[in-house]
Amino acid sequence: MSTESTVIANIGELVTNDPAVGGEAGGELGIVRDAALVIEDGRVAWTGPSGDAPAADASFDAAGRAVLPGFVDSHAHLVFAGERAEEFAARMSGRKYAAGGIRTTVERTRAASDDDLRANIRRLIAEMARQGTTTVECKSGYGLTVEQEERAVRIAAEVTDEVTYLGAHVVPAEYQGDTAAYTRLASTDMLAACAPHARWVDVFCEEGAFDADQAREVLQAGIKAGLAPRMHANQLTQGPAVQLAVELDAASADHCTFLSDADIDALASSETVATLLPGVEFSTRQPYPDARRLFDAGATVALATDCNPGSCYSSSMAFCIAVAVRDMNMTPAEAVWAATAGGAKALRRTDVGHLAPGARADVHVLDAPSHIHLAYRPGVPQTSAVWRAGVQVR
Numbered sequence: 200m201s202t203e204s205t206v207i208a209n210i211g212e213l214v215t216n217d218p219a220v221g222g223e224a225g226g227e228l229g230i231v232r233d234a235a236l237v238i239e240d241g242r243v244a245w246t247g248p249s250g251d252a253p254a255a256d257a258s259f260d261a262a263g264r265a266v267l268p269g270f271v272d273s274h275a276h277l278v279f280a281g282e283r284a285e286e287f288a289a290r291m292s293g294r295k296y297a298a299g300g301i302r303t304t305v306e307r308t309r310a311a312s313d314d315d316l317r318a319n320i321r322r323l324i325a326e327m328a329r330q331g332t333t334t335v336e337c338k339s340g341y342g343l344t345v346e347q348e349e350r351a352v353r354i355a356a357e358v359t360d361e362v363t364y365l366g367a368h369v370v371p372a373e374y375q376g377d378t379a380a381y382t383r384l385a386s387t388d389m390l391a392a393c394a395p396h397a398r399w400v401d402v403f404c405e406e407g408a409f410d411a412d413q414a415r416e417v418l419q420a421g422i423k424a425g426l427a428p429r430m431h432a433n434q435l436t437q438g439p440a441v442q443l444a445v446e447l448d449a450a451s452a453d454h455c456t457f458l459s460d461a462d463i464d465a466l467a468s469s470e471t472v473a474t475l476l477p478g479v480e481f482s483t484r485q486p487y488p489d490a491r492r493l494f495d496a497g498a499t500v501a502l503a504t505d506c507n508p509g510s511c512y513s514s515s516m517a518f519c520i521a522v523a524v525r526d527m528n529m530t531p532a533e534a535v536w537a538a539t540a541g542g543a544k545a546l547r548r549t550d551v552g553h554l555a556p557g558a559r560a561d562v563h564v565l566d567a568p569s570h571i572h573l574a575y576r577p578g579v580p581q582t583s584a585v586w587r588a589g590v591q592v593r
């Protein structure tokens with residue numbers, strides 16, 4: 200392994216997410232001004248005032264720009280073929296989003312070759328890296344047979360460690376009317392084929408998909424097989440999913456679009472992160488959840504894209520931040536924290552989402568002087584340079 204070190208010098212605003220670093224002036228993002236950061240062996244070796252930076256083999260001039268931890272996108276569905284632009288257009292003319300649209304992508308995905316699926320996921324991961332995303336969670340869920348789901352998690356595992364088995368995404372056409380039988384398959388043979396390639400088990404617990412008992416069956420089987428649970432919860436209705444996620448100590452309850460006070464209390468008194476997906480509300484014309492209710496109760500909040508061809512075909516974490524600030528009552532600092540440290544918590548990772556010494560060197564140099572610009576200049580590309588595990592990828 201190379202021992203070459205790089206100093207990123209002349210950082211106008213360094214967001215460390217380490218409260219110990221920034222002191223009073225840093226606030227919750229652990230901000231250091233006029234800073235430098237040293238990368239060595241793929242890790243952050245040092246951060247501090249620019250003038251105190253130790254010598255390194257190479258140097259990069261940040262020219263007064265802001266530097267953030269790489270985004271942690273803790274919710275994405277990237278193993279698929281085709282797209283659903285017409286469905287989006289119909290929604291914008293009034294049609295409602297429903298779980299059934301997933302089956303369109305299932306048909307296209309089943310017909311695709313391994314290499315087609317590989318090319319698509321690699322294209323999207325590269326698109327994300329260009330925008331500062333350095334950790335990506337990726338779900339299966341568009342195969343829905345034993346072979347197809349195994350293929351999806353295997354291909355996802357080629358590009359990320361954060362692979363989620365989502366065999367219980369919807370009931371496929373061939374099991375229509377027999378959700379119980381499909382739930383059994385997803386909890387037995389399909390799970391057994393997928394578990395060796397995955398870290399997580401997820402269920403879409405919703406009207407039109409799986410009810411709470413069926414979700415519990417799949418998640419408990421997944422836990423027995425060595426996977427950790429996370430959940431699609433309360434996307435379309437105020438159902439039982441959030442409470443089930445908390446009951447099972449899921450790492451994350453995702454969507455959280457419709458939350459009762461009891462759901463918020465349950466999240467706040469648990470280790471389950473509430474992962475908000477603003478791009479979904481945007482792309483499905485749903486009401487935005489009020490993140491302030493979650494913060495006021497003391498819940499931990501993450502932001503993720505949910506990048507998928509149906510409910511949100513965007514890979515942009517910056518877009519999520521802008522919408523969360525504009526429409527979900529988050530401050531720019533809260534949104535940037537949720538898109539970095541919050542995502543890491545939703546994946547139960549301690550090595551990413553922050554830039555304290557020892558962290559993986561996932562470094563995002565903005566083309567802006569402050570993290571606030573991510574929300575302040577929506578739609579404007581603002582990524583200047585990116586390192587992932589110490590390797591410059593942009």
Ligand code: NIG
Pocket residue numbers: 276300301304403431434479505507508509510511
């Ligand atoms: O998280 N809600 C379930 N799954 C995805 C949508 C998948 C699709 O529409 O293709 C989601 O929104």
Ligand code: FE
Pocket residue numbers: 274275276431505507
């Ligand atoms: Fe999703």
